Amino acid sequence: MTDFALFDPDAWPGASPPDEAGWEDCITAAHLFAVDPAGLGGISVHARPGPACDAWLAMLRSLLAPGTPFRRMPAHIQDERLLGGIDLAATLRTGELVLERGILAEVDGGVLVIPMAERMEKAVAARVSGVLDRGYVALERDGLTEKSSAVFGVVLLDESEGFDESPPPALLDRLAFHMDLSALRYQDLSAVGEGFDGVRRARQQLGEVHLGEEQTVAICKICGDLAIGSTRAPSFALRAARSSAALDGRNEVTKEDLITASRLVLAPRAQALPEAPAPPPPDPAENPRGDDPQTNQDVSENDTITDILMDATQSAIPKDLLSLLQTRASAPSTGRMGRMGAKQRSPNRGRPIGARQGDLRRGQRLNVCETLRAAAPWQKLRKLEAGRGDELKGLRIHPEDFRITKFQQKRESTIIIVVDASGSAALQRLSEAKGAVELLLGEAYLRRDQVALIAFRDRNADLLLPPTRSLVRAKRNLAGMPAGGGTPLASALQLAHQVSVSERTGGRTPVIILLTDGRANIALSGNANRGEAEKDALTAGGLIRAEGFSAVLIDTAIRAEPFAAKLAQAMGAKHVPLPYADAKGLSAVVRSASRQNKGGVPRGDT
Amino acid sequence: MDGTYPFSAIVGQEEMKQALLVAAVEPTIGGVLIFGDRGTGKSTAVRALATLLPQIEVIANCSYNCAPDTPQGLCQVCTGTGSRKSQKRRVPVVDMPLGVTEDRVIGALNLERALSHGEKSFEPGLLANANRGFLYIDEVNLLEDHLVDLLLDVAATGENVVEREGLSVRHPARFVLVGSGNPEEGDLRPQLLDRFGLSVDVKTPDDLETRIEVVKRRDAYERDPKEFLKKWKRRDQKIRRQIVDASSKLEEVEVPDQVLRLVAQLCVSLGTDGLRGELTVIRAARAVAALEGHSEVEIDHVRQIALPALRHRLRRDPLDEAGSSVRVERAVDELLAP
The missing domain is CATH 3.40.50.410 (von Willebrand factor, type A domain)
Incomplete structure (x- = not known):
């Protein structure tokens, strides 16, 4: 448990030399994701804001059909923008209740990008996770009940630098790929890609791709050996393998597809190294798509698919995670997840918890919806009381209608x-x-x-x-x-x-x-x-x-x-x-x- | 609810499945709390159960799901002079999403009517919709405190009292509370924990065979939901019949004195507070007996359900490494040996 290196800001992140494999892996992940965004959940990208991240996002966008929703969402979004609520302007104008959809409903069919995901509140993450699971937003707010379709993929931009930061684990678990761009420099980037046409063809083919029983078994075995708990991980790996085959225009998932999927989906999730002595990590310059078995000297005729997969996966385990797994004694696994867990606390500061009657003299925040709600039943009466000759249109709000938002302020x-x-x-x-x-x-x-x-x-x-x-x-x-x-x-x-x-x-x-x-x-x-x-x-x-x-x-x-x-x-x-x-x-x-x-x-x- | 993953196709997790079936047969048990690892199919199970619940008789279009013979006279259908039709519908399972506002939970002034007609009328909330059914809260440990307070109050009295915006409404809200969550995201408030009849721990399956089966079925379902549902339809129907049969038989299931005595001993030896634990064990064991088609509770039925009925009722001793599940198991083995 001597992982002090994690606390050293100089050692984390990105002191390691840049390697092109990292960039190519990120490109591959983007392609696989573009073929099946909702099925694969999404990608978490560890990167500082900068050219590498921008280039990657632009590349991802080029893989999506023109007009696909591609929205950025602040990590501290409030519920009314996230889930939806009353469209006040329209409601006041028309005198009828008008719904404004939240960002999750708006991004239906597209990709939601969440920058600074390490600062995301647990509560927001839980809402996004719930919608990812269900495929729709169930809005129960401000007197509105509405179900709107919300099927989308998520891109988390994880800009964490310290030991105590990471995107919420509940959301990470629902994203197939956890990539790292932080070690890349601009000159490492090269534009590669099938472009949208390739992705479109792959999408059409995806439903036809066949996967064998022994392939499912192999992926599950790798998960077991790497102590990956969540059953979402193997499912994602299988989906990624299908995407990979479809991208290549094949109807059969091959060993190479499985290697790609296992490297990209399972390796970053490793919680332990397999018990058998691991072979020395292969040459880091190994072809990341793994489509040339010759580069891996350990592969012999007799090796089972699981062994081959295991070797490839282990070589793809991120370096910092690998050293952590290697030095870890018999202690139960926390690893990178432990670091992620460090962020598991909810700043209860300032979460709105309802509204109450109040005045605005002390700089409190007016809750417009609740205020309108309070004023609404009296409108007819107040207009009558105002009497003839009063041409003033619109709502009549009296001071007793004011509602202020109550915030949770706990010490x-x-x-x-x-x-x-x-x-x-x-x-x-x-x-x-x-x-x-x-x-x-x-x-x-x-x-x-x-x-x-x-x-x-x-x-x-x-x-x-x-x-x-x-x-x-x-x-x-x-x-x-x-x-x-x-x-x-x-x-x-x-x-x-x-x-x-x-x-x-x-x-x-x-x-x-x-x-x-x-x-x-x-x-x-x-x-x-x-x-x-x-x-x-x-x-x-x-x-x-x-x-x-x-x-x-x-x-x-x-x-x-x-x-x-x-x-x-x-x-x-x-x-x-x-x-x-x-x-x-x-x-x-x-x-x-x-x-x-x-x-x-x-x-x-x- | 068509297209939901079938209940019978859920691999393993027997404790969770049994607890949900018990809650379906015996609604007074106080609901089920499902706590456990990520990606273990907690909410899948609850949504799957929803498709298996029996039909109940309600007044058509009544927002409170009133039974035809006992209209509460709260909504326009029930108070109106027109004839009331009765209708069969499946026991409702109401989803309480995170981010819900208080007005939608307890009900509030109907804003639309107020805006357009200047009329004051009550729009029933989720608690009304869940009456006579299930209320499901995913990530229940992340629910805002003020909503938890509200739920505790309603769950205790079976009645929702609304006093807001000059409205004064009181309506029945009897529901089976089902919550799920991951303990690593935070603990549940003890008061709420206590409110659940059964508490289930779900863990990631650790044997390879089970994991492979989970992944294979999930994959088959996602590839071709229709075909998958067809394949599991008969097994789901069997469970549906089991629930209906058990519900109708529940009243007749006898509890022998010997079993009552053993349950009392069990609770005393574990030092559970109050009588609630004992009552829950007995009710749950009756439901288990009914589900198995027995007319009398046997020790084995108690043994099956004692752990989920009691594990969350033990006084927490943070220094006890073993945890409460082990303590209950030990006591069960000692007192209820086959």
């Missing part, structure tokens, strides 16, 4: 527990910290808190549990934590600071709980030098103080060290000597700390 905390896992007492301390995390999570729902856990030992610090409220996730991630080694206190504080900043950005209040005996001996440089280590730790602590994050240092030393008190002071933390910390005692300290932190902050009205 959430994220409790970041930082545990010293070094040295002899580590195991004990670690298991107590685990216990405390689970106790806290047990009540987290009611208290609206999230919990994160950082452990530090040896040379670096790991985010063992990204901020979460899910007990299920926590249990999975906490199993099998390593312990022992040096005390890289400064790295731990830096990571805690980093997580705190990102939590605050997300609208939550971080509380740092540091459990240590204060014997820092590994400096930021990785040197085992006590003086340097302590100096670095004090500097890192100063960062936390400078941001004003609340912190508690729980001193677990049997005989108190003066340095712990000094560090607490540098961090602006409360120093609590607790030499025999147990799970219950620990969670009591945490609770009092987070209460103080919340003290005086008014809660929103739900």
